Amino acid sequence: MWPSVFLLVVIIGIPFLIALYISFLNLDQYTLRSWIHAPWVGISNYVSALTAGNVIGASTLTSLGVSVGFSLLTTLCITPIGILAALTVNTQYRGRAIIRALYLVPYVIPTFVTALVWRMMFLNRTGLVDIVLAGIHVASINTYWLLGPNSFWAMVIADVWASWAFIYMMVLAGLQSISGDLYDAAEVDGANAWQKLTRVVLPQLRHILGLALLLSTLNHFNNFTLPFVMFGTPPPVQADVLPLNIYVSSFQLFNFGLGGAMSVITLVLMLIPGLFYIRTLHLGEVMAS
Amino acid sequence: MHRDSQEILSRPLRIVVTIVLVIFVLVPIVYTLLLSVTPDSEIGSGDLIPTQWAFGNYIQMWTTVSLAQGIFNSLVISGIASAIAVILAVGAAYIITRFRFRLRLPYLYALIGLQTVPSVMLLLPLFVLFASIQAALHFRLVGTYQAVIITYLTFALPFATWLMVSYLGSIPLDLEEAALVDGATRLQALWRVIVPLALPGVVVALVFAFLTGWNDVLFASVLTAPETRTVAVQLQAFSAGQEGGSLPLYGQLMGASVVSALPVVILYMIFQRYLIGGLTAGAVKG
Numbered sequence: 152m153w154p155s156v157f158l159l160v161v162i163i164g165i166p167f168l169i170a171l172y173i174s175f176l177n178l179d180q181y182t183l184r185s186w187i188h189a190p191w192v193g194i195s196n197y198v199s200a201l202t203a204g205n206v207i208g209a210s211t212l213t214s215l216g217v218s219v220g221f222s223l224l225t226t227l228c229i230t231p232i233g234i235l236a237a238l239t240v241n242t243q244y245r246g247r248a249i250i251r252a253l254y255l256v257p258y259v260i261p262t263f264v265t266a267l268v269w270r271m272m273f274l275n276r277t278g279l280v281d282i283v284l285a286g287i288h289v290a291s292i293n294t295y296w297l298l299g300p301n302s303f304w305a306m307v308i309a310d311v312w313a314s315w316a317f318i319y320m321m322v323l324a325g326l327q328s329i330s331g332d333l334y335d336a337a338e339v340d341g342a343n344a345w346q347k348l349t350r351v352v353l354p355q356l357r358h359i360l361g362l363a364l365l366l367s368t369l370n371h372f373n374n375f376t377l378p379f380v381m382f383g384t385p386p387p388v389q390a391d392v393l394p395l396n397i398y399v400s401s402f403q404l405f406n407f408g409l410g411g412a413m414s415v416i417t418l419v420l421m422l423i424p425g426l427f428y429i430r431t432l433h434l435g436e437v438m439a440s
Numbered sequence: 441m442h443r444d445s446q447e448i449l450s451r452p453l454r455i456v457v458t459i460v461l462v463i464f465v466l467v468p469i470v471y472t473l474l475l476s477v478t479p480d481s482e483i484g485s486g487d488l489i490p491t492q493w494a495f496g497n498y499i500q501m502w503t504t505v506s507l508a509q510g511i512f513n514s515l516v517i518s519g520i521a522s523a524i525a526v527i528l529a530v531g532a533a534y535i536i537t538r539f540r541f542r543l544r545l546p547y548l549y550a551l552i553g554l555q556t557v558p559s560v561m562l563l564l565p566l567f568v569l570f571a572s573i574q575a576a577l578h579f580r581l582v583g584t585y586q587a588v589i590i591t592y593l594t595f596a597l598p599f600a601t602w603l604m605v606s607y608l609g610s611i612p613l614d615l616e617e618a619a620l621v622d623g624a625t626r627l628q629a630l631w632r633v634i635v636p637l638a639l640p641g642v643v644v645a646l647v648f649a650f651l652t653g654w655n656d657v658l659f660a661s662v663l664t665a666p667e668t669r670t671v672a673v674q675l676q677a678f679s680a681g682q683e684g685g686s687l688p689l690y691g692q693l694m695g696a697s698v699v700s701a702l703p704v705v706i707l708y709m710i711f712q713r714y715l716i717g718g719l720t721a722g723a724v725k726g
């Protein structure tokens with residue numbers, strides 16, 4: 152384990168060291184050409200990242216909250232959908248191949264297209280969501296999904312639509328590795344469907360499901376394209392996820408030092424689930440066989 | 441009829457759940473297709489079905505945005521990046537699976553570890569590196585195909601290598617040993633024996649590496665110039681440009697979205713069987 156951790160640190164190390172160095176500089180588009188000689192400002196970028204953030208958006212802490220909330224909530228939503236979907240195609244029936252292909256479509260559509268599609272869906276007054284919700288008198292036709300607090304929910308709904316098939320595929324792969332004998336045994340013991348699900352299937356899926364949830368959380372945390380294309384820049388504070396905040400700070404406000412500080416904070420935070428992920432893989436056992 | 445013991449959702453329940461999911465999947469897609477043939481003047485009216493079909497959106501959009509240029513750039517950048525990634529990955533995977541060396545496991549861990557690094561974290565250091573190389577050597581790098589291709593390789597390569605390792609690892613040694621005994625060189629054995637056997641893996645790696653480039657907005661929006669913009673960045677810019685204008689060209693925007701998503705969806709459908717294996721390979725292997 153230790154040599155691998157060492158090598159990992161080296162490979163991520165080079166970009167990380169550059170980002171770390173930048174994070175202590177007052178670096179903008181004018182000092183970029185000779186960035187090695189840019190003025191050293193100590194930890195002031197970190198202080199402003201944690202307190203003020205960039206001039207138009209949220210602070211790092213706010214963005215961190217949005218990102219954590221977004222990635223955990225979407226993972227929480229897609230898990231039951233993915234499991235249910237996998238159960239609908241687990242047994243043979245006519246037309247199953249079509250259903251399986253259809254389930255994958257939202258997942259394979261490029262994220263920038265998904266974002267454009269849901270931007271149209273949530274468009275104020277003219278989008279389908281507002282038309283339908285106003286039609287059945289659930290919400291006002293002027294709900295403004297793409298502005299303010301609602302933008303967070305718009306982003307969650309769009310992402311759930313796009314990503315539930317990931318859990319579905321992982322669960323389906325897991326289901327296929329469960330031996331038929333286990334079901335037969337449960338049947339003989341008189342188990343009903345619910346008992347089969349909770350006593351046979353879910354315990355057998357424990358490992359792969361754990362992995363799927365971890366990967367899903369990581370992927371959603373790093374999702375930049377969806378909020379970037381869906382809301383444009385500057386995004387609403389409630390949808391200003393950490394990757395988007397870093398991007399806007401660095402490449403639209405040209406405060407590279409601040410962006411560097413946020414990048415370093417993000418990487419340190421991501422190392423925790425990242426190491427968890429690597430530990431779950433048990434590579435040594437696979438390669439030894 | 442014999443009831444399948446694997447059945448957990450009863451038939452009626454299964455049908456209801458399937459219908460709900462299919463509707464959930466289809467509503468945004470059908471809505472997009474509908475909008476793409478709606479005249480721009482009618483999108484604001486609030487009616488779902490347009491009074492007249494505007495198939496012209498699919499013709500006008502090619503001149504409104506330089507869509508063809510964008511698609512061409514995406515094809516070149518993603519095509520070259522994925523070809524390089526897969527060629528290098530096959531070589532690396534061959535060495536990892538056929539030779540025992542000390543850093544083998546650490547190398548594999550590093551490949552996976554790289555995939556958990558947030559890509560936005562790589563963007564800033566890469567951009568600063570490119571910018572300082574430009575300033576030092578006096579040639580343009582940011583805005584060229586090369587800069588974007590190198591960038592895509594940094595994450596396409598680890599993933600492709602990881603995929604190829606899992607494929608090559610499952611090919612028995614006997615086959616190539618036979619070839620080696622017959623006087624083939626290592627390279628010939630790799631090219632004539634291993635690659636044909638690992639072809640599904642090569643296809644999966646190629647498709648995924650290609651899609652990494654096709655789908656990326658983050659790196660391309662910073663590292664491309666107007667003439668090297670990928671289709672993803674062009675659509676993003678097109679969408680952003682619709683705000684504040686007099687009459688947003690939403691119909692054409694949706695038409696262009698359909699055109700840039702369709703090849704990807706078709707690609708997936710053709711290789712569906714292999715690709716699902718690829719999508720879960722990284723995880724299931726554990």
